[in-house]
Amino acid sequence: MALLSFLTPVLAVILCLVVGFMLVKSQKTEANSTAKGKNKRASKSDFRPWVDQDLQDDTEITTGGRDDDEWVDSNEEEDLAHVPYSPPCYCEETMLQRSKSFYILMNQRRSVRFISPAPVPREVIDHVILTAGTAPSGAHTEPWTFVVVSDPETKHQIRLIVEEEEEMNYRQRMGDKWVQDLAKLRTNWIKEYLDVAPYLILIFKQTYGILPNGKKRTHYYNEISVSISCGILLAALQNVGLVTVTTTPLNCGPQLRLLLKRPANEKLLMLLPVGYPASDATVPDLKRKQLDDIIVHI
Amino acid sequence: MALLSFLTPVLAVILCLVVGFMLVKSQKTEANSTAKGKNKRASKSDFRPWVDQDLQDDTEITTGGRDDDEWVDSNEEEDLAHVPYSPPCYCEETMLQRSKSFYILMNQRRSVRFISPAPVPREVIDHVILTAGTAPSGAHTEPWTFVVVSDPETKHQIRLIVEEEEEMNYRQRMGDKWVQDLAKLRTNWIKEYLDVAPYLILIFKQTYGILPNGKKRTHYYNEISVSISCGILLAALQNVGLVTVTTTPLNCGPQLRLLLKRPANEKLLMLLPVGYPASDATVPDLKRKQLDDIIVHI
Numbered sequence: 001m002a003l004l005s006f007l008t009p010v011l012a013v014i015l016c017l018v019v020g021f022m023l024v025k026s027q028k029t030e031a032n033s034t035a036k037g038k039n040k041r042a043s044k045s046d047f048r049p050w051v052d053q054d055l056q057d058d059t060e061i062t063t064g065g066r067d068d069d070e071w072v073d074s075n076e077e078e079d080l081a082h083v084p085y086s087p088p089c090y091c092e093e094t095m096l097q098r099s100k101s102f103y104i105l106m107n108q109r110r111s112v113r114f115i116s117p118a119p120v121p122r123e124v125i126d127h128v129i130l131t132a133g134t135a136p137s138g139a140h141t142e143p144w145t146f147v148v149v150s151d152p153e154t155k156h157q158i159r160l161i162v163e164e165e166e167e168m169n170y171r172q173r174m175g176d177k178w179v180q181d182l183a184k185l186r187t188n189w190i191k192e193y194l195d196v197a198p199y200l201i202l203i204f205k206q207t208y209g210i211l212p213n214g215k216k217r218t219h220y221y222n223e224i225s226v227s228i229s230c231g232i233l234l235a236a237l238q239n240v241g242l243v244t245v246t247t248t249p250l251n252c253g254p255q256l257r258l259l260l261k262r263p264a265n266e267k268l269l270m271l272l273p274v275g276y277p278a279s280d281a282t283v284p285d286l287k288r289k290q291l292d293d294i295i296v297h298i
Numbered sequence: 299m300a301l302l303s304f305l306t307p308v309l310a311v312i313l314c315l316v317v318g319f320m321l322v323k324s325q326k327t328e329a330n331s332t333a334k335g336k337n338k339r340a341s342k343s344d345f346r347p348w349v350d351q352d353l354q355d356d357t358e359i360t361t362g363g364r365d366d367d368e369w370v371d372s373n374e375e376e377d378l379a380h381v382p383y384s385p386p387c388y389c390e391e392t393m394l395q396r397s398k399s400f401y402i403l404m405n406q407r408r409s410v411r412f413i414s415p416a417p418v419p420r421e422v423i424d425h426v427i428l429t430a431g432t433a434p435s436g437a438h439t440e441p442w443t444f445v446v447v448s449d450p451e452t453k454h455q456i457r458l459i460v461e462e463e464e465e466m467n468y469r470q471r472m473g474d475k476w477v478q479d480l481a482k483l484r485t486n487w488i489k490e491y492l493d494v495a496p497y498l499i500l501i502f503k504q505t506y507g508i509l510p511n512g513k514k515r516t517h518y519y520n521e522i523s524v525s526i527s528c529g530i531l532l533a534a535l536q537n538v539g540l541v542t543v544t545t546t547p548l549n550c551g552p553q554l555r556l557l558l559k560r561p562a563n564e565k566l567l568m569l570l571p572v573g574y575p576a577s578d579a580t581v582p583d584l585k586r587k588q589l590d591d592i593i594v595h596i
Contacts, residue, residue, distance in 0.1 A: 128401075231527060235530050282380035
């Protein structure tokens, strides 16, 4: 009996330790299954810090390695001659003037849904795309494809695909919020400009490339690179007086990729209808943030 | 004594329960912190197809919903007056001329690592940032903060943080590939321009905003929006004759965010050293893809 009363606390402690251990283990398993991708990445970064937690895009990590943060593959660069670089240099007064007038020009840019069917010279579009192609890109991979659609039948097919998905999105929203004004909502999923605009520019990011030996080449930061390129494209359009509206059609990527016969490594990032603004075009009276709201000087 | 021998197992059980509870709790906290945003997204997208598989960025899905692909929140827009929009319109010849000269200007842009310490008027930088702020953004959230660092001490702190991480990256690579030329490699993690350039522009994306009621507001497509803004910023820098190199410092985001005292909703997207090119600046002799390699006409 004395032995038993001595053993009881010991047994209780052992029992508790076992239960506690099992609980902790089940928590760990749960954590593993919910943290999946994140976890994989974390365990990868244990031995190689490819992926900045603050800088995740959906770059597919495949073969090869990215060791440089400067967006140029230093292996390739070692084989390249370096050449002197002396771009145009302006005096301070001219710089100030140029910085002001470019700001004024860009500040006039607005997203415009009312696009004129008037034809636009194709050579202008070619120059705009060439300009977009001057963007920097991770390891100089230039991971972009600009599909310029002017064929009316293809434009219409694109419209059907986009509107079908949009209608589904709106109907689901209506299910949540109840229907108040059907007609009003309806205008939101009708994208007339997809038929009307003389050009639709569909911008695809190449998530990987194919090396001469058939292996995949990782395109690091492809989404950021192509988005930067889109920024330069928007500037180039504004510079020639053309308008667009930045759209990222939800869920339409795969269908549009098949319609336009793009390969599997390309994914749709953006769809821009491009043309002159319609003569009666309007835009919502949005304001932009002030300089003090977006800049911090240190 | 009998009471004591009876109480001992009870106390042991209580003690074990407390210890076990604490262990489980610490595991849970750990699991939460590793599975963060990923987890939220997965559970939300189960009942609502917000997230285009082709268009994932690391937008945190929180309150509210994104139903529109046009980057303007239609709820807000309904309250806004529409105003006529008539931007400058150029004749075809002028358009062609403008598209060509802008392409020539932008095509001269190169990533430059050799930056002159010569001072640059702050007003020029302000205009460049204002220009970047004209970019479109998902639901007009303008989710960007531009931290412009000219203080030498802060620039040096940034350099120390970036170089420490870079050195680790390179040393790990050396472990893989064996050391062939230490001196050559060394130059790759030394970032002199971080001290030398008159300005460092650190671009943060705001992954969410704070509503007046204290709740989080989702910033849809914040990474794409801020990258587009960076594209316009690069164009604005080129337009005034300043140079930079696009860098995305690996793993340095959290440290730099703390150094610059940015709030938790801001994550570093890019770091741009900005100035005039050094008089002896060189660039690798890279070529860009031809138009036919990046454009598809349909």
